[in-house]
Amino acid sequence: MKVLIVGYGRMGHEVEAALVARGHKITARVDRSPGLGDATEISSQMLQSCEAAIEFSLPEGILGNLSSYAAAGLPAVVGTTGWDAQRDEARKLVEGQNSSLVYGSNFSLGAHLFFHLVGEAAGLLKDLPEYDVFVTEWHHKLKKDSPSGTALTTAQRILAALPRKTTVVTERLDRPVEPHELHVASVRGGTIPGIHQVLLDSDADTIEITHTARNRSGFALGSVLAAEWLVRTKRKGFLSVDEFAREFFSAAGRKV
């Protein structure tokens, strides 16, 4: 597969390593900071000489890049976070051109296994009111957003599985947590790539389900596998990484 890398920061470099490891060719690296990549802007020649784009950049101006991929009919995998408010506009761009794009805040397939386990465990608490459930997430001191998109996805999986939890609370609590509230707490410091933990806690015991990213390689590998999937299946549309993960695991005989 010939791939254009957009955003050549920490994740862009990881994506490059994952592409090389899987025998793919990198046609160009674009980064808006001069000197980091091969160019600061995406050109039409770049769009024509690759089969997919993988973007891990920053949310400012994201729609410009997405509309370039859509207009060129180029399958794109976008791991950039922090542009939820522009998602509807992005969807229109992609669907309007009958193009294809996979987006998501966590491309690690290990994290998708974690979401599945959390959903299953939360569902088992339906008839066990003795157990409360809550979420913590830890990330490096440079992370710009809080809580993480992965923590919010984790929380949504719990809400979907456990009817007595109806509201996600992400701010500091200076009062007791209400029974219907699911508290999500964020910690920032050091160089931690990402730890997400769900605790199921009762008087008798605690069950901890933890996903610990050791580095960024799992996110990069997942994004490359998603690009391979788009190119291989010729899937069209504005697709969440959840759809990719579901198909990935169901192809292996697993339902997540």
Ligand SMILES: NC(=O)c1ccc[n+]([C@@H]2O[C@H](COP(=O)([O-])OP(=O)(O)OC[C@H]3O[C@@H](n4cnc5c(N)ncnc54)[C@H](O)[C@@H]3O)[C@@H](O)[C@H]2O)c1
């Ligand atoms: N989805 C996932 O699995 C996942 C995993 C890790 C990080 N992320 C997200 O990926 C993004 C990048 O993370 P990072 O750690 O590599 O950040 P980074 O700051 O190291 O790199 C981002 C790079 O993108 C460049 N950039 C910004 N806007 C651009 C644009 N419009 N066009 C081209 N280049 C542009 C910047 O100059 C910078 O070099 C963040 O939004 C982060 O939250 C997502």
